[in-house]
Amino acid sequence: MKKGILEYCILLLLKEETAYASDLIQKLQEAKLIVVEGTLYPLLTRLKNSNLLEYCWKESTLGSSRKYYKLTEKGEAFLGELNNSWLELCETIEHIKKQN
Amino acid sequence: MKKTLTVNLGGSVFHIDEDAYLLLEKYLSNLRIHFEKEDGGEETLGDMEQRISEIFSEKNRAGFNVITIEDVENIIQRMGKVEDLFENDFRTNKKSSREERSQSSHGGERIGRKFFRNPDDKMLGGVCGGLAAFMGWDPTAVRLLTFLLACFGGVVVFIYLVLWLIVPLAQTAAERLQMCGESVTIENIGKTVTDGFERFSHQVNEYVNSDKPRTMLQKFADIIVGILGALLKVAAVFLGIILLPALVGILLAFVCVVIGLIFGGVGGIVSFLGWLLPSMDWNIISSVSPFEMSIGGISLIMLFAIPLLTMIYGLLCGIFKYKPLANELKWLLVILWLMAFVCIIYCSVSHGWWRHHWMI
Numbered sequence: 001m002k003k004g005i006l007e008y009c010i011l012l013l014l015k016e017e018t019a020y021a022s023d024l025i026q027k028l029q030e031a032k033l034i035v036v037e038g039t040l041y042p043l044l045t046r047l048k049n050s051n052l053l054e055y056c057w058k059e060s061t062l063g064s065s066r067k068y069y070k071l072t073e074k075g076e077a078f079l080g081e082l083n084n085s086w087l088e089l090c091e092t093i094e095h096i097k098k099q100n
Numbered sequence: 101m102k103k104t105l106t107v108n109l110g111g112s113v114f115h116i117d118e119d120a121y122l123l124l125e126k127y128l129s130n131l132r133i134h135f136e137k138e139d140g141g142e143e144t145l146g147d148m149e150q151r152i153s154e155i156f157s158e159k160n161r162a163g164f165n166v167i168t169i170e171d172v173e174n175i176i177q178r179m180g181k182v183e184d185l186f187e188n189d190f191r192t193n194k195k196s197s198r199e200e201r202s203q204s205s206h207g208g209e210r211i212g213r214k215f216f217r218n219p220d221d222k223m224l225g226g227v228c229g230g231l232a233a234f235m236g237w238d239p240t241a242v243r244l245l246t247f248l249l250a251c252f253g254g255v256v257v258f259i260y261l262v263l264w265l266i267v268p269l270a271q272t273a274a275e276r277l278q279m280c281g282e283s284v285t286i287e288n289i290g291k292t293v294t295d296g297f298e299r300f301s302h303q304v305n306e307y308v309n310s311d312k313p314r315t316m317l318q319k320f321a322d323i324i325v326g327i328l329g330a331l332l333k334v335a336a337v338f339l340g341i342i343l344l345p346a347l348v349g350i351l352l353a354f355v356c357v358v359i360g361l362i363f364g365g366v367g368g369i370v371s372f373l374g375w376l377l378p379s380m381d382w383n384i385i386s387s388v389s390p391f392e393m394s395i396g397g398i399s400l401i402m403l404f405a406i407p408l409l410t411m412i413y414g415l416l417c418g419i420f421k422y423k424p425l426a427n428e429l430k431w432l433l434v435i436l437w438l439m440a441f442v443c444i445i446y447c448s449v450s451h452g453w454w455r456h457h458w459m460i
Contacts, residue, residue, distance in 0.1 A: 021151065036178065036179060037179045037180065038148060041144045041151070045139075045141075045143050046139070046140065
């Protein structure tokens with residue numbers, strides 16, 4: 001379940017701006033969602049392989065080139081779906097909580 | 101004072117202490133073993149190496165020129181330990197070892213161990229070392245016993261070679277733990293990696309390429325087994341291609357025999373075989389009871405079908421990169437095949453079938 005949420009968050013973060021893996025890690029760590037960096041890389045590769053993300057190489061100030069990830073069209077559509085199901089999920093949980 | 105190495109990591113060059121190098125190498129190869137199972141694993145690993153390289157670069161910019169063991173430990177902390185990243189893998193492993201434990205609980209001390217060849221304790225192929233770890237015996241005693249048995253009968257040598265070829269080498273920390281029957285937990289994994297690492301750093305001079313220096317005999321044996329394995333594979337492929345149509349034919353014929361037996365009784369079989377191969381006297385079969393006949397038939401089918409199907413699967417594995425058969429399944433097939441073989445031998449001997457056709 002946490003993995004799914006993590007993917008959702010990555011897509012959310014990438015919706016606003018293209019980002020480099022380390023930026024993502026920093027933001028996710030701020031949100032206390034992931035602890036170690038290694039969890040992110042397999043996820044990014046998987047999202048990229050299912051055509052939700054794409055990346056381009058950009059030269060960084062440090063001299064090495066970095067992968068900058070951004071959402072594809074399919075990714076944006078998928079994010080829309082995720083948003084909906086997230087809202088539904090929230091409603092369900094709230095509903096059940098109220099019943100108790 | 102420490103010896104340093106120069107490494108290329110993610111396209112940048114770094115000076116790295118030897119002990120730090122060994123730890124990093126172990127970490128990366130453990131990651132690789134796990135990522136290899138996933139789609140795009142190579143790429144993920146590349147990304148991670150890139151990232152590690154970047155963190156090192158930042159440090160170099162700050163004026164430190166050599167990567168030390170503390171840096172590598174920090175990196176591992178930061179990127180995550182292998183067992184954290186592959187939580188699910190480890191959980192399933194643990195589950196299966198628990199299942200094995202409950203199965204073999206009546207067998208006393210053996211708790212969920214797996215038979216691997218032991219790379220840390222080997223004279224030739226690590227089979228005896230692995231067996232000793234598996235059974236909890238003293239490796240020297242096992243070796244001595246094997247040697248004695250080998251002196252008395254050549255079968256042991258053959259079995260040893262077969263085991264060498266079939267049984268996998270314990271490569272990852274998790275596999276080594278399974279070999280010794282310790283449960284795969286985070287602490288244990290950490291212990292294994294550190295254990296190995298401490299041993300490395302204590303005997304740095306002897307571990308030039310992170311592997312034990314091997315004697316001439318061992319090297320020679322390695323080469324022989326390598327060649328044998330390759331030859332066997334080639335032979336299997338050729339046999340598969342050549343024998344495929346023939347085996348399929350035989351298989352069909354035996355399926356026919358069994359079906360004929362079920363529906364037409366023994367008389368039907370005799371006339372069917374007489375029609376198929378008129379040169380032989382098939383009436384002998386009439387004296388065989390239907391029960392034995394069906395056992396024999398099923399055994400015969402298995403005798404041919406198991407190697408055939410394994411070969412076909414092996415071919416498909418090579419062509420389409422399917423996952424190879426699980427080890428448990430392999431053993432099951434071997435056992436089934438041996439049982440079929442024994443059945444056939446028994447059936448034919450008990451009815452003097454061979455003597456009837458070929459001795460007279």
